[in-house]
Amino acid sequence: MAISERQYNMSSGAITARDHHGEQAEHILIVDDDVVCVQTLHAVVKDLGTVAFTTRATEVLSLAKRLKPSVVLLDISMPDRDGYQLCADLKSCPETQDAAIIFITSNGDVDHELKAFEVGASDFVPKPFNIQLVRARVQVQLALRREQRRLWSTQRDLADVIKNVPGHITFWDSDLRCQLCSDQDGRWFGVPPGGFAGAPVRAVLAEELAHSVHTLLERLLHQAGRDKSPADASIALSYRATDGSKRHIHASAVLRLDAKNAWGALLLLTDVTAVSAAEAALGEERERAQVILSSIGDSVIATDALGRITYMNPVAETMTEWAMEDALGQPIESVMPLRSHGEEVTLQNPIRIALVQQRTVGMALDTLLVTRNGHRVPVEDSASPIRDAEGNIVGAVIVFHDVSETRAMAIKMTHLAQHDQLTDLPNRLLLADRISQAMRSAVAAHGSLALMILDLDHFKFVNDSHGHHIGDLILRTVADRLTATFSSDATVSRQGGDEFMILLPEIQSPEQARLLAQAAIDGVSSTIIIEGTDFHVGCSVGISVYPDDALTREDLMRHADSALYRAKSDGRNRYSFHSASIEHMLMQRSRTGKTLRAAIDNGRVEVHYQPQVEVPSLRVDTVEALVRLRDESGELIAPSEFIAYAEETGLIVALGRAVLLDACKQIKNARALGHNLHVAINVSIVQFAQPDYLESLCELCAAHGVNPECIELEITEGQLMRDADNMKHLLDRLRQHGFRVALDDFGTGYSSLAYLSQLPVDVLKIDKSFVSQLATSHQSVSIASAIIQLGKSLQMGLIAEGVETQGQVDQLLGMGCNTMQGYFYSKPMAADALLVWLEQRKQTQPSV
Incomplete structure (x- = not known):
């Protein structure tokens, strides 16, 4: 629309417009002192951008700095300063130097045009105006400025990309001199800014790297000269950096024409050290994974x-x-x-x-x-x-x-869990299961079954004397013989030690079980030859029958065990069926245990004493303490019954203490009557096994004022041979404290002679089994004589046990044994009777 002159009465102003894209329009500055010209020009360009105007030359530069116009329509004939001067001012100012200056003039000669171009004008608009020409020329200049800005933006972006790209970019002309380098900071090769400009390859790169790059570029340029077409190439390089580290470089080169229109090369160097390290690590990881998977x-x-x-x-x-x-x-x-x-x-x-x-x-x-x-x-x-x-x-x-x-292995472990390791026979666990199955079958068929317990006679003697290796071979042989004796439906099992159990799941009568038991005894008792040595091992068998003897598995096993006990009691190497009498015997054993416990707890343990007589002088210095136990009716219980029970249950420790207490008491009583009495006390291996045995012994003697020299401790050969070295150490300590040591039942053992000279033993006691046969057995005489000579040579005291006749006394005296113990002189007697006996002897034999 037309703008009236009144609207331009201001010296300057601006009207904002936007382009058809809605973006901020270009700035156009109109400079003319003629308001009509301003109005006309505004009408022509008002829709091309934001239009500003001024009629004063003095405002042009400041207005242009603020607006930064793309196009300035500038009248040459301006008061104060002409258009040439204003154009020069605009072009010399950094903020406005990029504006396109279009002169408005009515003078169209060549000199004015040349002068205008000299000061930086871009075009002319002659007066009077050709509106279409003015608009077109402004549009051209605006388009040029837009393209120029886009070019500048592209150049900036490219420069930013080149600067920040993770690589080293250079351009080498046909003479292989650098015309472009992206490394403006010298970060790559330590070359200062501008150091690459015009320099050859070998002048700026390390020697090792320069040689490879130069060769690459030469080959590429040679190929371009030969093929007359651009080409590219890439290689992997390595070199040693100035800091000593090894760097890996990937070099890519492509041909480009240089400024002389000759082939040059654009080179991109990329540092792939980290990538190479990662690839190497990955390769190592893959190789390691491969090794692991293969291993x-x-x-x-x-x-x-x-x-x-x-x-x-x-x-x-x-x-x-x-x-x-x-x-x-x-x-x-x-x-x-x-x-x-x-x-x-x-x-x-x-x-x-x-x-x-x-x-x-x-x-x-x-x-x-x-x-x-x-x-x-x-x-x-x-x-x-x-x-x-x-x-x-x-x-x-x-x-x-x-x-x-x-x-x-699982099958083997299952087998091992159910079988004996030595003989591979079923063990107690598997046998118990088969007994239960057999009992269920017997109930269903209204039949009977039998259970045998077989125990080898005196196997411990063989095991101890010949070693466990021989014992194991004997047990395997017995297992093989039992397996061969019984049919395949029977179960032959080993329960441990030398005990076997045989289950007969079906029997027609007890007679059948009896015959099989005898067959087992005969088979086991046959001579067993091990490593060239003959062994004769007998066995005892206990038999229990279902349902006659028991209705449960536990009772069946228990009754078979009681039958075995009877077979052993009856002399061994035989069989026995379960009976009520055996059950009674076991019950009696249980009652004996109760009686023993009560006696120990209530202080009712009896100790009898048997004198040891020095025959030539009939002097009695020592008596042997023998423990006694009475049942509820007052009858004495045989020591063989309760001593073994005491050892099995550990009561022997408390029982031995009770005997020692009584012995100390009698020593003090005898001392009060003028008798220097010594007491010999039998000691069980169970007592010796107590870690504080010696200490408790010394404390007890000290508490009752008894000198340890008055106590003589008797041990058997069997005890001694179980652990000779440890026993020697303990006996040494006992003797150091003053106690005397006697070796009881000497001659019944089988290996003690080898140790005897080394053992701290004071007295040898000749076993009564030799003494009782002195009159009838030449062998017993020889053994007794040998023992006496051995004792004398070792300067040990000698005592013969079980002396009952004058003939035995005479023979022993003739052999050189002067001290004797037995019924010939005195039976074991109660403590009170002993003191009376000692007093009587003192009165009748005042010299003693």
Whole structure:
């Protein structure tokens, strides 16, 4: 629309417009002192951008600095300063120098045009105006400025890219001199800014690197000269940096025409040291993973998402009998077909389940792998899906192993848990199960069964004298003989030690069990030859019959054990059936135990004393303490009954203490009557095994004022030989404290002579079994004589036990044994009777 002159009465102003894209329009500045010209020009360009105007020359520069116009329509004939001067001012100012100056003039001669171009004008608009021409020229200049800005922006972006690209960019002309370098800071090779400009390759790069780059560029330029076409090339380089580190470089070069229109090369150097290190580490990791997969004992097979094999480790190749190169790409079922054990039903491979259900899957039990050559191998496995970084399933892996040995070991362990390790016979656990089964069958069939307990006679003697190795061989031989004696439906088991049990699941009568028991005794008693030595081992058998003797498994076993006890009591090497009398005997043993405990707890243990007489002088210095126990009726219980029980239950320790207490009491009583009495006390191996035995012995003597020299401790050869070295150490300590040591029942042992000279023993006691046969056995005489001579040579005291006749006294005196103990002189007597006896002897034999 037209703008009235009144609207331009201001010296300057601005009208804002936007382009048709809605963006901020270009700035156009109109400078003319003629308001009509301003109005006309405004009408022409008002829709091309933001239009500003001024009629004063003095405002032009400040207004232009503020607006930064793209186009300035400038009248040459301006008061104060003409257009040429204003144009020069605008072009010399950094903020306005890029504006396009279009002169408005009515003078169109060549001199004015040349002068205008000299000061920086871009175009002319002659007066009077051609509106279309003015508009077109403004549009051209605006378009040029827009393109110029885009070019500048592109150049800035390119410069930023080149500056920040993780590489070193250079351009080398046909003479291989650098015309462009992106490294403005000298970060890459330590070359200062501008140092690459015009420099040859060898002047700016390290020698090792320069040689490789120069060769690359020369080859590329030579190829361009030969083929007359651009080419490119790339190589990997390594060099030693100035800091001593080894750097890896990737060099890429492409031909480009240089300023002389000759072929040059644009070179990009990329530092791939970190990438090379990462690739090396990845390679090492892959190699390590390969080594691990190749080294583990399990088979590993990997597949893609379709279940086709992509990898097999060597163990998998061996198990499946497939080479990996043959298996690659094959479906998992072809290489790893699975069957169920026994039924041979085809099973789905866990790989398929893992891929479909996207979870870890274990193989079914009793699975067989069918190898390439048709072998069946029992295996266990698990399969899992393989996921990529985004969690997508890209395949699956299955890990499996041969469980043949594991299953065999499980079977073996089950067997070991139910069988004796030495003889491989069923043990107590398996026997108990078979007894229960046999009893159920007997109930159903209204039949009978028998259980035998077989125990070897005196096996401990053989084991101790010949060693456990020989003992084990004998037990194996006995096991073989028993297995051969009984039919296959019988169960022959070893319960431990030298005890065997035989279950006869079906018997027609007790007579059948009796015959088989005798056959077992005969078989075991036959001579056993071990390593050239003959052994004769007898056995005793106890028999219990179901349902006659017991109705439960526990009672059946217990009654068989009581029958065994009877067989041993009756002389061994025989069999015995369960009976009420044996049950009564066991009950009596239990009552004996109760009586013993009560006697110890209530201080009712009796101690009798038997004198040891020095025959030539009839002097009595020592008596042997012998423990006695009475039942509820006051009758004495045989020591053989309660001593063994006391040792088995550990009561022997308390019983021995009670005997020692009584002995100390009698020593003090005798001392009060003028008798220097010594007491010999039998000591069990159980007592010696107490860690504080010596200390408690010394404390007890000290508490009752008894000198340890008055106490003589008697041990047997059997006790001594169980652990001779430790016993020697203990006996040494006992003697150091003043106690005397006697070796009881000497001559009945079998290896003590080898140790006797080294043992701290004061007295040898000749066993009564030799003394009783002096008149009838030349062998007993020889043994007794040898013992006496041995004792004398070792300067030990000698005592003969069990002396009952004058003839025995005479023989022993003739051999050189002067001290004797036995019924010939006195039976064991109570403590009160002993003191009376000593007093009587003192009165009748005042010289003693």
